Amino acid sequence: MLTPQCSTHFRSRAMFPVPASLATSLTALWDPLGIGQAAVDYWRDTLERSVLYLDVMRQRGNQYLEHMEQTRPTVLGFETELLVDGRTLARPVNYELLRILPPDGVEIDEDQRPFVVIDPRAGHGPGIGGFKPDSEIGVALRAGHPCYFIGFLPFPEPGQTVEDVVEAEIEFLRAVIARHPQTTERPMVVGNCQAGWQMMMAAALEPACFGPILIAGAPLSYWAGERGRAPMRYTGGMTGGSWITALASDLGAGSFDGAWLVQNFEKLNPSNTLWSKQYRLFANVDSEAERYLEFERWWGGHVVLAGEEIQYIVDNLFVGNRLSTAQLLTRDGRRIDLRNIRSPIVVFCSRGDDITPPPQALGWITDLYDSVDDIQANEQTILYCIHDTTGHLGIFVSSSVSRKEHAEFTANMDYIDILPPGLYETQVTERPASASGSVDGDYLLEFSPRELEDVEAVVQPLQEDERRFATVARLSEINLGLYQRYLQPWLRAWMTPEAARWMRRLHPIRLGYKLLSDRNPATVPLPVLADAVRANRAPVGDGNPWRAAEQVVSDNIVRGLDAYRDLRDRATEWAFLEVYGQPWLQILAGLGADRGEVPNRRPGRAPEHRHFIARRRAELRAKMDQGTSHDAVVRAIIFVLGGAPSTDERNFQRLKATRAEVEPGTDLAHFKAVVREQFFVLKLDAVAALEALPTLLATDSVESIDRQLAHVEHVVAASAPLSASSQIRLERVRTLFHTAREAARERMKKAEGGAKPELPRA
Structure with a gap:
C-alpha cells in the first residue's frame, strides 16, 4: 500500500x-477532505492489527497446551507450599491444601486469624482467587493474615463423590487450625461460585471448624430467579432433566468434561462470546494482548469432573434444589441443614451477574427461614451485599472489587463475627472526612438490619413457579430412570477411555485453542510477520473516520446479538412456563391437584422447629437477671443502638480497643459470645432485660459503674450522632445505671458503718 x-x-x-x-x-x-489518505492509513492499520491478532491467538494456543501439560496447572499469582494432598486421605480426592508464601515485603502475623480461599471447580482450573496481587488472597496477605488455598488437580480420583470432597475440605480446615494453636479464632473461609455451596455443606456438617464465611457469587437456591432474567434456571426443564448429564458422563467413559459447563456459560452472552471479547482484543491489540492472554490462561484451563459428582450436583442442586431446603442426607444419615452453621455468613452477589443473580444467591434464606426471629433463634448472623454492576467473574476477579468490598470484608471480619444474630445488609461507602484516624483505608463498612421481606423483594418467590420446578424435578427422575434402564448399559459397554479422550480433544472449545498454535504448520509465518509489523507499526487514532465507522459496525453487531439473546431467553422462558405450568402435567408428576405450597419447601414452619424455638426462649428467659457487669454493659449498648445495630465499623474499633477497660483479660471469643447472649435476652423481653441491669451491677463500686456508663456512651456515639429514639433509650440506660450507682453508694455507707450490706441476687 x-x-x-x-x-x-x-x-x-x-x-x-x-x-x-x-x-x-x-x-x-x-483528496480535499483527506478521506482517501485516511482510508489508506486505516487499511494498513487493519492489516497490521489482523496479523498481531492472529499472533496473539497463536500465543493463546501455545499457552493452553503448556498449561494443560502441567501436573498441577494453576493461575495462582503467588508461590505456594503443598501441605495436604487429598489423594492421601482415607477417601481420596483430587483436592489439595496449599499454604500461600508471602511475597517479598509482606509481613505475616501468625497470631492473626487464618484466611482460607476455596476455588470453584465448575469447568475451569484453580487459582482465580489469587489471580493477581489485587485479589482475595492478595488483600488478606497485605492485612497480615496467614493465607491458605484449597485447589484441585485436572482429573478426579476414581469413585470420587461430592461428599468425599466436602469431608476433605473439613480435614483441610482442621489442618489449618492445628497449624495455629496460638489463636482461638477459627479461619475465615471464602468460597467462590461452586465452591461456595460446597463450603456451606461442609460448614453445616462441621460448624466448629469455620470462622466467618464469605460466599461470593455462589448459587444456593437454584429455583429462585426473577422472571425475564436468569435463563440458566430453565435449562434443566428444557432438556428434560438430568438424563442429559448422565449421557455426557457415559460418553466420557465415566468422566464429565468441564468444557461443556464453560460452553453453557458462554451461551448466556453470545455478543461477548462471539464478538465483543475478540473485537476488544483486535481493536486494542497493541495494549490488550497481555491482559487477554492472562485471562485466557484461566478460562481455557478446562478440568474434568467425575460422573458421580456432576450427577449428584445436577440431581440434588440444579434440578432438585435440595440443599436450600435441608433435604440432603449424607451416606451415614446426617442431614445437611444450613441452619446448623454457627459462623456469620456473608453473601456477596451482583445485579450484573447472569450466572448467579441475587435471587439465586439469597433465595436459600427465604427457603429456610420463616422470619428474622427464626434466624435469631438459630443463632445465625447473615449479611448480604449486592453490587450494582460487576459480572460473575468480577465478583472474585475484579481488582476494583478486591480493593473495595473484599478489603473491607477482610479488615472487619472480627466485627462481622461479633454482630448479634439476625439479618443485615452491608454497604461499602466512601470514608467520610470525620472518620479520619478512626478507620483504616478509603472505605467504610456499614451494616443495616433487615427483615425477611427485604430479601423476598429481591428473590421474588412465586409459588406457581416453584410448582413448575418441582414438576421438572419429578419428571427428571422418571427420564433418568428410563435412560439408566434402557440406554446406559449399551453406552457403557460401547464407550472406551481412549474414545472418551478423543471426544474431549475434539470438543469445539478445546479445538479452537489447538488449531491456532504452533502445532498447526499454517501458523509458522505468524511470528515473523508479527515481528515485522511491530517494527514498523503505523496505528491510526480514533479520529480516523474509517476507524469510527468500524466501531459503529461493531456496536451494531453487539446490538444484533443482544437482540437475539433476549428473544431466545424470552422464548425459552415462555416455553418453560407454558409446558410445566400445565395442571395435567403437574398431576402426572405426582404433585396432586392442590395448587397450594410445594411440599417440603419451608423447613422453618415445621412443628419440631417451632418446638426448638420455644425451648430456646425458655432457656434465655431463665438467664434474664444472671450475669456480670460486663453483660450489663453489652446489653445496654445493644439496647441503645436499637437491638440490631445499624452502624458501621467505627463502633467495633472503639469497642475492641476499650474491651480491656470493662473486663480485663476478656478475650475476643468470649466477648462475642456475650454479645450474642445479651442480644437474645433483649430480643426475648426488652423491658425485663433492662429492669435487670441494676441486678447485674449489684456487686460493682460507684467508680466502676461510672466508668462503665462512660464506656457505653463512648461506644454508641462512635459512628454518628445518635437519633432521637436512641437518645431516649440512652437516657433510660443512664437512669438504670444511676439506680445501680445509688444502690452501690448505700452499700458502701453500710459497709463503712459496720453493717453487713445485703447483696441482691447475682
Missing part, C-alpha cells in the same frame, strides 16, 4: 522529482 513514507521514498528516486509543496498541493486537489 502507498504510505507517506513510501511516497517520499518514491519521489526521491523519480526521474523528475516533484517539489514537496507541489506534491502537497496535488494531494489537496485530489
